[in-house]
Amino acid sequence: MLRIACPYCGRRAQAEFVFERALDAILPLDETPVAAVEHLFARDNPKGWSWELWRHTAGCGAWLKLHRHTVTHQIAAVETLGASAQDAGE
């Protein structure tokens, strides 16, 4: 099981977190239809390092950016998103 270091809560078991999507699957709202389809459906699906969006659902609820290896399961970085990133620094 992964142990994910939530910037707010510390290291917690994977059971508290939910994988949401790979970061290349974030759909900007002003995309053209062709680019939107690409973002919705096409994936790099890397075998190796990947940036992903996770949520600490059964903890503080924060959305987190993980830099994670899809074979070794090593986690190189856990970052907060947007405005909440400032809270984490306080």
Place this chain on the structure above:
Amino acid sequence: MKRYSTLGLLKAGLSGHRDWPRAWRDPEPRSRYDIVVIGGGGHGLATAYYLARQHGIGSVAVLERGWIGGGNTGRNTTIVRSNYRQPQLQRLLEYSLKLWEGMTQELNYNVMFSQRGAVFLGHSDSDMTRLAERGDALRAHGIDAELMTRAEVARLIPVLDMSPDARFPVQGGLIQRRGGTARHDAVAWGYARAADALGVDIIQNCEVTGFSIRGGRVEGVETTRGTIGADRVGICVAGHSGQVAGLAGLKLPIESHLLQAFVSEPIKPMIDTVIMSQSIHCYISQSDKGEIVLGGDPDLYPTYSQRGVPMRLEEVASQAIALVPALSRLRMLRSWAGTTDMSFDGSPIIGDTPIEGLYLNGGWCYGGFKATPGSGRLFAHHLAGGEAHEIAAPFALDRFARGATIDETGAGPKAQDR
């Protein structure tokens, strides 16, 4: 090919089973083939077999990175059924189920296909409504389905917890009596042996590392055992479809996740059907060796590791024990995991790619084993003639851009969890 028979078995037994010929050759790759199939799992081997058998194409190679049947073909829970809800999937899997019914005879190889029935349990009024609706849809398409009462389910599966305080009370069920299980390794070996006898080269320890593409048309593959030319190339590597298609510069609507399964120590026969549920995600069956075979949800995050998280085993075991309390006395023997192509509508992707001569058969999520013969035969049709078979046509890669997804669970554009 030396045909297997009861008499042959008896004769070989008299000489201590020392003189069996090898079941398929181990050839060096030639410099070119008419058709190259990447992936020596059940789907790739079946594709090669039907190319030779149905379409008379003998110049076919199957390239396998490791050993045949060593990926998801040997890692599933061996369940075969066709009782899906979407009509496109019903046609595909019923086509496949009919091929399962003749497979042992056709291949002269005992795949131990056992039509012991596959039961979905219903635990609530809404479950029973959904099961009745699914059963009606199946029968309307000529597929067998019988709604069962609580008493009928109790008679069929006496080990279920039918007590008043059961965690998952059973109201009834829906059975497909033609569903069941098969021996998954034998499916790979049977297709390999039959394809080899028809002249197909099965080349193991041969990883594809790139494609030769000129003017938007594939001309062959680069491998760890040299360059191999081909007029047409089929990708049958579910779990790694994104990786292999990526070598040709393609991005697919697929994420690679992981599905676990585990088995108990072998015990005397106690479950002679396949138990599934409309509400919870837990499959229970018993192998011919006597092991209780358990499976459930995938791990729900991208990974190629073939190592599952223990929390999923805990969840599946707790559900299985709640359904069949006697299982709590069993010791688990081993667990394993396979890397699965999770497509974004839960359905497979079969057909053309934007590169001429390059075709894809993947995206099987965690339901590919049951489709093995149908998938192989329909993909062979496409590779041989360049056109999709009408049953496979709805599963084209461009369906996502056209908005024509085949969404069994209605979950939208993400990897499906059920």
